[in-house]
Amino acid sequence: MKLKNNQIGVLIVIILIGGIYIAKGFDLWVTESDKIPVKLSEGIGAGSYDPFDIRGSYSFEEISDVFEMDITLLAEAFQLGDVEEAKGIKSKDLESLYGELEDDIEIGNESVQVFVAIMKELDISGSDAMLPVSAVQVLLAENPNRSEEVLTYLESHQVEAYSNGAIPEIEAQTDSEGLKVNGNTTFSQVIDFGVSKQEIEAIIGGKMPPENQSVRSYCTENGLSFSEVKEALNTLIMP
Amino acid sequence: MEKKGRSMKKKWRIRNVVQLGFFLLISVIAINKYFVENGSGSSILSSASLHSVCPFGGVVSIYNLLTVGDYVQKIHSSALVLMGLVFLLSILLGPVFCGWICPLGTFQEWIGKLGKRIFKKRYNLFVPKRLDGFMRYFRILVLVWVIYITAKTGLLVFTNVDPYYALFNFWTGEVAIQALVILVLTAIGALFVERPWCKYLCPYGALLGFANSIKIFKIYRDENTCISCDLCNQSCPMNIDVANSKKISQLQCISCFECSSESTCPVPETVEIKWGEK
Known part of the structure; x- marks a missing residue:
């Protein structure tokens, strides 16, 4: 079986566009983070978004x-x-x-x-x-x-503070967030920010997680309050 | 001969049309994303980030997904979908992603056209063969390094040196200086060597190159009809010795099919893309 160049061109476009279309049908085509906060697991407002x-x-x-x-x-x-x-x-x-x-x-x-x-x-x-x-x-x-x-x-x-009304220019996330723990920060970054593994273990009350895991995902998995862990880590980063 | 000439022109256009199409698509996505983040931009167009439409992001996320069940920072499932589709294409046809789709490859080819005009037949032959052969292993080292460092940190560390990201974001202020330097060096290098980034440093090209040994449709040269004119060798951007091979399965092949009888080879049915040939 032989293939011609124009057939190859069509095949490439069909496989890519068709594949994306099928992935969309199965809700697998996600290009950005869902903007949905975690839900509170306990206390006042348990079950509502945090x-x-x-x-x-x-x-x-x-x-x-x-x-x-x-x-x-x-x-x-x-x-x-x-x-x-x-x-x-x-x-x-x-x-x-x-x-x-x-x-x-x-x-x-x-x-x-x-x-x-x-x-x-x-x-x-x-x-x-x-x-x-x-x-x-x-x-x-x-x-x-x-x-x-x-x-x-x-x-x-x-x-007494007033907005200057100017919508800011785009900024790199790392610059605008500075050395702070946010929703995407991994444990390897927390270590790079100067927090020791022992300090992390003390805050999360468990063994050091894999460094490539995000703090947020670890907290969600282990039923910890991300905002509390984040706050504690940020206190160590910016004493 | 006139018919052949017309045909060559037509076939030459199809790959370039596909390349131009993907280049424009990625440009539009990158520009729209910038405007959307600044409060304007079109809601009809995709505002996906470049990371989410790069199949290599899927590759470097695999370890994270298997170990901590999460994507690497800035990567989403779309990158994994694209990774799967590109693997499928590669198993069918070899690394057509490199030869037909990758906008950075297209960018280098465009600059290469200028290099060809300047240096004529000397173009793409500046690097001594032994040095060239040695340097081609670099991209495998880059691949190993990128996968290791991403697995260790869970971060897209490669972005800081990625000329592809730099090409489509240089105006945003988000690009690391070293990525911009590599982009400029790649552009300058493309004036002398065809696709220098692809040949020596691209980690994704290194990975997709392995598909050449298993791809279903391969390039075959018919020794019986070949007139040894060497045009196939001259047309190959990756300097593969097509004229002395019966079957092209070298890891460096980018499946651009420029050597084929449809594109460059002057003898019909001599260099063809086939399935099932022994």
Whole structure:
């Protein structure tokens, strides 16, 4: 059996395009991470999505969809302009939008996590992220009868900060995230950040996992809270 | 002869059309991804990252999937699907991915056309044979290194030196300087040597090259009708000695089929792509 060049060309295109089409039919064609946080396994709100698993790469539209929150509230809280503009902005973009604030205060992904947690009336203990006054106003306007713990938090963690309105240029993930543990970080990176294997073992309460495994996937597999492990590791990385 | 000339032109075009098509497709994906991340871009076009449409990402993810059940950072199941499809194509036809699809190979070929104009018959013959033969083992070493380092870290470390990633992302600020340097050196090298990256350093080409020994459709040269004009050798971008081989199963073959009677060989039915020949 002989093949001609034009038959080869057609065969290549058919196999590739057809293969992708079939893979799509079986839901095997996935080109990006699903923007779905892990669910809380215990405590207040068990079974609901964990706001502290919101990653910097989530857009405000995705956050609004997953947590079933009106995007106008998010846009108003973080001064993101109109709704259409807010949809495409990513949580990590807040750092650029707000720029450098006094006393090393930062408005970023963690601010969004806390905001969503309070909106959904979930546990915020252990959080220390700052919120712009506009976000605090939205939270109080939505529910003036917040718990004493939340009111104290809002009182001590609000800052007069204003978005500069400029949607930031694309940045390399490693640059924008800095030396921080995020949803993609592997244990080999944590070691590269200067955390020893013993320290990792102490935090996860078990033997050192394979270095090529991501922290997030290990936590999910072993029923650990990713946000708590992440927080503990970040404390060691940035004392 | 006139008919043969017309036919050659037509057949020459089909591979180049396929190459151009994939080059444009990857360019559009890369550019759209950049605009989508900046809040614009088209929702109709794919905003997939280059990593998710690179079949080599599937290869380097296998160890991670088997040991920790997770993909390497930035890799998704689409890369694994493409890896499977490219393996299927390679078992059928050899590394057609290299000769017909890979945009970096196409990029080098385009620069090579300029090199051919400048150096005429000296083009692609600058590297002494012994040195060339020795250097061709490098890509296997690169393959072993990439698989080892990715398995150890779970990270796409190769991206930092990958000229393919650099070619389609140089404007984003995400490309490591060493990858840009390698891209520039590859482009300069392609002026003297056809497909220098493919020949000496490409880890994926090294892996797909093994398919040459098992591929179903092989290139055969009919010794009885061959007129020993050597045109097949001159047309081979990988410097394979087609004129003195009965069957082409060298690991370096990229299945571009430029040597075939349809493309370059002037004698009909002398260099052909067949299945079932002994």
